[in-house]
Amino acid sequence: MLILSDMKYSYRRERPVFDIPRMEIPAGEIVGIVGANGAGKSTFLRCLCGMERSCKATMKTRNESLDNKARRRKIYMVMQDVNHQLFTDSVLEEIMISQEIENKDEALNILESLDLGKYADKHPLALSGGQKQRVAVASAIASGRDIILFDEPTSGLDYYHMILVADILNDLKNRGKTVIIVTHDIEL
Ligand SMILES: Nc1ncnc2c1ncn2[C@@H]1O[C@H](COP(=O)(O)OP(=O)(O)O)[C@@H](O)[C@H]1O
Ligand SMILES: [Mg+2]
Structure with missing residues (x-):
């Protein structure tokens, strides 16, 4: 398990986008987090991979505790717009x-x-x-x-290419990676 604590983030002077005291994510699996536009999915991924410096979340793995800086070295994010x-x-x-x-x-x-x-x-x-x-x-x-994040990996793709992406996600899992996807695409 990857255990996240204090996943909390607010944009300046806004109310929190999310405030999650504790969350467990199974390692070596594909996990999908689904929500509507504006729900906070992209913000969540940026906090998860350590890009939002004011987010003070920590992530515990079996043998380490990772702060933002450590997570920036440990986690790879594929952005929504790969350009x-x-x-x-x-x-x-x-x-x-x-x-x-x-x-x-x-x-x-x-x-x-x-x-x-x-x-x-x-x-x-x-x-x-x-x-x-x-x-x-x-x-x-x-x-x-070991941990790879995807922000809306099927946005703008047709059904055929969605299946290709799904195959790639399974392939990453088979390589032993932890894959975390955020999407509003229930079909994926
Ligand atoms: N740079 C920003 N400054 C202020 N508010 C933002 C910023 N980026 C996103 N938000 C707001 O934070 C909320 C979550 O946005 P976001 O994480 O992009 O959601 P999602 O990826 O689920 O569509 C939305 O209400 C959005 O308007
Ligand atoms: Mg988004």
């Missing part, structure tokens, strides 16, 4: 900047496993929406982090 996290000139570079220790062969293997091998030399922004999202997932895998 915000594509930085380099090639898909291969994109994967390699996420690796703790650069390893081209491993990066190529990850791309291959997500059916992106033939795009290694392409510019990430030249890909389709679904392909860009797979690049973001490939970066998440390359980061080696």
Whole structure:
């Protein structure tokens, strides 16, 4: 279990978006948190991965207690708009900047496993929406982090691509990752 304490956050002078004294999230599983637009899902993920400095939540795992800074190193977030996290000139570079220790062969293997091998030399922004999202997932895998968050991973996708995303989420789980998704898409 990942045990979260003091998950509380307010935007300046607003009432709290959420205030959760304690929450348990099963490790090594896929967990979906579902809610309407404006419910606080994106804010929750930013607090979870340590990006909201004024959120003082802690996360306990079996053997560590993680503050914001520790969680920023431990957790990888795939944002709703993946264009915000594509930085380099090639898909291969994109994967390699996420690796703790650069390893081209491993990066190529990850791309291959997500059916992106033939795009290694392409510019990430030249890909389709679904392909860009797979690049973001490939970066998440390359980061080696155990906990991966997804903000609305199927927004704008049709049924066929939703199924592809679901397969990717299952694949991450099978690689031993803890996957946490927030979405308003009940179908997913
Ligand atoms: N930067 C911000 N400043 C002030 N209020 C915000 C900001 N971002 C989101 N909110 C408000 O916080 C609430 C939760 O937003 P959000 O986490 O984006 O919800 P969701 O992702 O579930 O749609 C909403 O009422 C939203 O208007
Ligand atoms: Mg949101």
